[in-house]
Amino acid sequence: MSTIAKPIVKKQSEEKTIEKDSVFGVSNLNLWYGTDQALYDIHMDIYKNEITAIIGPSGCGKSTFLKTLNRMVEMVPIVKTSGTIKYNDENIFDPKYSVEDLRTRVGMVFQKPNPFPKSIYDNVAYGPRIHGIKNKKDLDTIVEKSLKDAALWDEVKDRLHENAYGLSGGQQQRLCIARCLAIEPDVILMDEPTSALDPISTMKVEELVQNLREKYSIVIVTHNMQQAARISDKTAFFLNGELVEFTETDQLFSNPADKRTEDYITGRFG
Amino acid sequence: MGTGITSVLTSTFRLDERGLHMGIQNIQSKEWTVHDQMNAKKQRQKKLRRLEKLIPVFLFLCAIISILTTLGILYTLISSAIGFFGEVSFSEFFLNTEWKPWSGSFGVSPLITGTLLITGIAIIVAIPLGLATAIFLSEYASDRTRRIVKPVIEILAGIPTVVYGFFALTFVTPLIQHVIPDLKIFNALSGGIVVGIMIIPTIASLSEDAMSAVPGNIREGAYAVGATRFEVAMKVVVPAALSGIIASFVLGISRAIGETMIVTIAAGQSPTLTLDPTQSIQTLTSFIVQGTSGDTAYGSTIYYSVYAVGITLFVFTLAMNFLSQYISRRFREEY
Amino acid sequence: MPLRNQDDMYKRRKRRTAKNNIFRTLFFTATTVGLIVLAMLIYRVLSQGTGSLSWDFIRNFAAPYPDEAGLLAGIVGSLYLMGIVAIFSIVVGVSTAIYLEEYAKKGKLTTFIQMNIQNLAGVPSVVFGLLGLTFFVYVLDFGYSLLTGGLTMSLLVLPIIVVSSQEALRSVPSELKEASAAMGASKWQTIFRVVLPAALPGMITGSILALSRAIGETAPLLVVGAATAIYSLPDSVVDSYTVMPIQIYSWISKPGDEWPLLAAAGIIILLIFLLIMNTIAVLIRNKFQRRY
Numbered sequence: 035m036s037t038i039a040k041p042i043v044k045k046q047s048e049e050k051t052i053e054k055d056s057v058f059g060v061s062n063l064n065l066w067y068g069t070d071q072a073l074y075d076i077h078m079d080i081y082k083n084e085i086t087a088i089i090g091p092s093g094c095g096k097s098t099f100l101k102t103l104n105r106m107v108e109m110v111p112i113v114k115t116s117g118t119i120k121y122n123d124e125n126i127f128d129p130k131y132s133v134e135d136l137r138t139r140v141g142m143v144f145q146k147p148n149p150f151p152k153s154i155y156d157n158v159a160y161g162p163r164i165h166g167i168k169n170k171k172d173l174d175t176i177v178e179k180s181l182k183d184a185a186l187w188d189e190v191k192d193r194l195h196e197n198a199y200g201l202s203g204g205q206q207q208r209l210c211i212a213r214c215l216a217i218e219p220d221v222i223l224m225d226e227p228t229s230a231l232d233p234i235s236t237m238k239v240e241e242l243v244q245n246l247r248e249k250y251s252i253v254i255v256t257h258n259m260q261q262a263a264r265i266s267d268k269t270a271f272f273l274n275g276e277l278v279e280f281t282e283t284d285q286l287f288s289n290p291a292d293k294r295t296e297d298y299i300t301g302r303f304g
Numbered sequence: 305m306g307t308g309i310t311s312v313l314t315s316t317f318r319l320d321e322r323g324l325h326m327g328i329q330n331i332q333s334k335e336w337t338v339h340d341q342m343n344a345k346k347q348r349q350k351k352l353r354r355l356e357k358l359i360p361v362f363l364f365l366c367a368i369i370s371i372l373t374t375l376g377i378l379y380t381l382i383s384s385a386i387g388f389f390g391e392v393s394f395s396e397f398f399l400n401t402e403w404k405p406w407s408g409s410f411g412v413s414p415l416i417t418g419t420l421l422i423t424g425i426a427i428i429v430a431i432p433l434g435l436a437t438a439i440f441l442s443e444y445a446s447d448r449t450r451r452i453v454k455p456v457i458e459i460l461a462g463i464p465t466v467v468y469g470f471f472a473l474t475f476v477t478p479l480i481q482h483v484i485p486d487l488k489i490f491n492a493l494s495g496g497i498v499v500g501i502m503i504i505p506t507i508a509s510l511s512e513d514a515m516s517a518v519p520g521n522i523r524e525g526a527y528a529v530g531a532t533r534f535e536v537a538m539k540v541v542v543p544a545a546l547s548g549i550i551a552s553f554v555l556g557i558s559r560a561i562g563e564t565m566i567v568t569i570a571a572g573q574s575p576t577l578t579l580d581p582t583q584s585i586q587t588l589t590s591f592i593v594q595g596t597s598g599d600t601a602y603g604s605t606i607y608y609s610v611y612a613v614g615i616t617l618f619v620f621t622l623a624m625n626f627l628s629q630y631i632s633r634r635f636r637e638e639y
Numbered sequence: 640m641p642l643r644n645q646d647d648m649y650k651r652r653k654r655r656t657a658k659n660n661i662f663r664t665l666f667f668t669a670t671t672v673g674l675i676v677l678a679m680l681i682y683r684v685l686s687q688g689t690g691s692l693s694w695d696f697i698r699n700f701a702a703p704y705p706d707e708a709g710l711l712a713g714i715v716g717s718l719y720l721m722g723i724v725a726i727f728s729i730v731v732g733v734s735t736a737i738y739l740e741e742y743a744k745k746g747k748l749t750t751f752i753q754m755n756i757q758n759l760a761g762v763p764s765v766v767f768g769l770l771g772l773t774f775f776v777y778v779l780d781f782g783y784s785l786l787t788g789g790l791t792m793s794l795l796v797l798p799i800i801v802v803s804s805q806e807a808l809r810s811v812p813s814e815l816k817e818a819s820a821a822m823g824a825s826k827w828q829t830i831f832r833v834v835l836p837a838a839l840p841g842m843i844t845g846s847i848l849a850l851s852r853a854i855g856e857t858a859p860l861l862v863v864g865a866a867t868a869i870y871s872l873p874d875s876v877v878d879s880y881t882v883m884p885i886q887i888y889s890w891i892s893k894p895g896d897e898w899p900l901l902a903a904a905g906i907i908i909l910l911i912f913l914l915i916m917n918t919i920a921v922l923i924r925n926k927f928q929r930r931y
Binding site: 104106109135148150164210213 | 744812814816817818825832
């Protein structure tokens with residue numbers, strides 16, 4: 035299925051490279067956990083309506099980098115950062131920058147499905163509600179639309195008010211995506227969203243991610259190189275906290291510029 | 305207003321669906337819907353967020369109440385005790401062996417011996433029974449038995465002390481009088497025994513927790529060389545869990561010292577400098593009850609003496625609590 | 640000569656097994672002692688008290704004669720008192736727990752508050768009575784009122800609520816908080832909409848256990864001047880009052896053969912209240928146990 039989608043993908047990314055319409059501009063980013071440096075001097079531009087994959091061996095800083103983009107990394111109190119990340123030309127590390135606003139525009143899907151212990155409906159309506167939308171009809175519309183966009187509507191439309199914990203792992207993850215879509219972010223960050231799922235659920239989520247590209251910019255961390263090759267437009271390779279190579283996915287996998295990238299994608303380590 | 309927006313929403317939603325089907329991007333329709341609504345609420349949300357900054361302040365003030373409580377206790381006890389020692393000398397308080405506040409004798413030692421007597425009897429009852437219960441539950445009993453018996457034992461800790469007092473006075477005392485006919489109706493023995501029963505769950509439960517926390521592989525090592533359950537319990541598990549067990553003893557002792565109703569009801573109100581458990585005595589706690597109920601005038605020496613006794617009691621139990629915390633922290637087993 | 644004498648070892652093993660069996664019996668017997676005492680206590684109370692139980696016993700006020708006396712003032716007083724304790728100690732206790740678990744930065748002050756709460760839990764209840772006597776009765780001039788009793792009791796059970804609420808908050812998986820924060824929820828929104836609902840069962844259980852401690856406490860209320868006999872229900876929080884354990888205590892201390900029977904009847908009512916509260920707590924705990 036993903037192979038069918040592929041050609042369309044290419045056409046779009048070619049258009050984009052001409053426009054150079056970036057959502058995130060990362061420059062000079064360094065990050066420390068206490069005294070341990072986890073990211074070294076990252077420069078990277080992330081473009082609109084593209085799927086950017088981040089690959090690398092575990093502990094290379096790829097998840098840390100992802101969580102820096104919506105400042106979730108600050109949930110760990112000992113984290114320090116330097117450098118800038120510009121989101122739509124505003125530095126997100128600016129003390130005046132509202133982290134809540136940033137996270138409203140930049141959604142996130144986590145490694146393990148983490149629905150709230152509430153009903154399916156309340157899970158999806160959570161975001162709109164915390165941003166002040168209370169009207170029942172509006173919420174109904176948003177919930178239906180988000181669940182449809184997350185390709186979950188048909189499976190759950192008859193049990194919207196049942197607890198989300200009754201769903202399978204794959205359904206839970208798609209529910210988390212629906213929850214994220216409900217506030218219509220510009221960017222969706224995905225932290226190994228399929229690593230806890232079985233192959234069929236993984237396929238469904240991958241398919242969904244492909245479809246979401248039409249409206250959203252997506253950054254996806256994955257430990258699975260095939261996945262990156264299948265779904266992404268651009269791929270970044272991280273190693274030991276450094277960004278080794280960042281280019282078109284095809285190019286990175288067929289003709290890597292860096293020896294370390296080649297070693298990694300040919301399976302010499304990692 | 306709601307319906308208007310909803311209809312717009314629904315129509316954009318249809319557009320989206322068609323857009324998806326035809327493979328056309330439709331960013332504009334997206335910019336409509338939820339965003340506009342969220343932006344419309346933005347000012348209100350901002351105000352709410354600013355108000356939210358006050359919440360941690362309120363929470364902090366609540367957290368401070370516990371500290372104020374401690375300071376309040378210290379202030380209350382110390383200031384009134386100072387009032388007391390303005391009228392009665394330290395040496396009178398600690399060296400006089402008579403506690404007859406209504407006739408002007410303020411020697412605290414009978415109350416202390418009374419408290420120690422009760423605590424001693426309680427320990428003699430509670431430590432062997434509590435520890436044996438803990439060993440049985442942790443080393444011998446099946447999982448099922450433990451799951452049933454432990455909560456039932458813990459019920460003993462939830463019974464109001466006034467009920468224990470009733471039990472001591474109307475059941476335990478007559479029972480012991482069959483054996484010791486000289487036993488007074490109000491006596492230290494039955495009070496002490498029942499206080500001991502009351503603290504069994506404290507000792508059993510906490511010791512059992514400590515013993516259950518000893519990892520299975522340490523036990524298996526001993527079983528593998530042919531040790532019996534008893535040998536494993538006494539030579540491996542109890543030594544490994546010793547700090548937790550001792551901490552539970554100390555906590556039990558602290559409970560016994562501070563116990564009020566059982567001794568007020570069953571042990572009597574006659575402060576006597578004696579270690580004879582068949583006699584009627586008075587403890588620190590039961591004097592506090594006696595000295596405050598009734599018509600003690602505010603500001604009188606007797607009123608202040610209650611606080612002097614209170615601070616003595618407080619120091620005893622505080623020392624025990626610190627000791628128990630110190631033991632369990634200092635000797636915490638690292639498995 | 641062989642290092643291990645088989646015969647010797649066999650004899651020793653038999654001795655060791657026998658010893659094991661003896662102690663097993665001893666430990667088992669010790670365990671049953673607690674259970675037997677509990678059974679005896681309940682049996683004694685029931686056998687002595689059921690005779691005096693009647694609707695009149697629940698409907699009547701205290702009286703100079705055993706056959707006319709009832710527990711009404713105590714039952715109503717205990718319920719009022721629990722109301723005050725519930726409002727005050729749950730608000731303050733849960734707030735303290737939220738502050739300590741969600742907002743407080745690790746530091747000396749936080750450690751101090753935490754240790755202080757631990758120590759308060761070990762202070763004898765009668766000492767709380769002395770605190771209430773000075774501050775609520777005299778300094779704030781609430782007198783020997785329901786309010787004084789309620790506030791004193793609230794401070795007494797506060798540590799129980801704080802500690803159990805902290806445990807409940809700690810058991811909420813951090814993934815849920817992350818999910819909420821990642822959607823642009825503010826800290827308080829996350830706490831109010833995600834953390835508190837998930838921690839609620841644990842908090843309710845802890846609060847009920849704290850209230851059941853409060854309903855059985857006697858000593859501090861004696862110190863802060865709860866009345867032993869009262870002939871009308873309290874009209875306001877500054878009215879005088881009595882509670883079940885105080886009435887029971889006053890009956891125990893009265894001379895005569897009939898009063899202890901009345902005390903036993905009072906104890907039955909008190910134990911029924913405790914049983915109901917603990918059953919609710921256990922049901923809540925079982926219903927919501929381990930959902931993540």
